[in-house]
Amino acid sequence: MRKGLIGMLVVLALVFAACSESTSTDNTTATEAPSGGGDSANGELLYNASCIACHGPNGEGIEGLGKPWVGSDFINSNSDAAMVAFLLVGRPSDDPLNTTGIAMLPKGGNPSLTDADLQDLVAYMRFLNS
């Protein structure tokens, strides 16, 4: 009787492990595909349309408008996922991390950018810093 109960618990544990494993595998695939797979060429097009006015040609920055992307420790020390998360919120002028006193708006002020677009922009940041 007790043996049967333990056996059943083991089976339940295995079923649970199998389920949670397949769920986490699915999640990994879903988050990894966009995070590793940004399209830098499309990112450049998006950059030229939405970011270049402040961040300058080739991401070199424009004094008084936007910080350089090239050589940015912030960009180079954060993961792709963290950079996308940053772009979703931006950096208000009163944020302690803000160094210029000028706000970086969420999505650079272009609300129509999708998560995939942001991922492509991050790929372009990586390209500029490679």
Ligand code: HEC
């Ligand atoms: C209206 C001007 C403006 C536009 C347009 C703009 N930014 Fe910014 N961005 C800024 C400013 C100003 C900062 C720096 C804020 C600070 O002082 O920390 C910044 C900072 C950043 C940073 C952090 C850089 C670092 O080293 O800390 C990233 C990344 C960034 N912007 C990405 C983008 C992207 C992507 C777009 C286009 C979708 C964009 N920005 C459009 C003004 C702009």
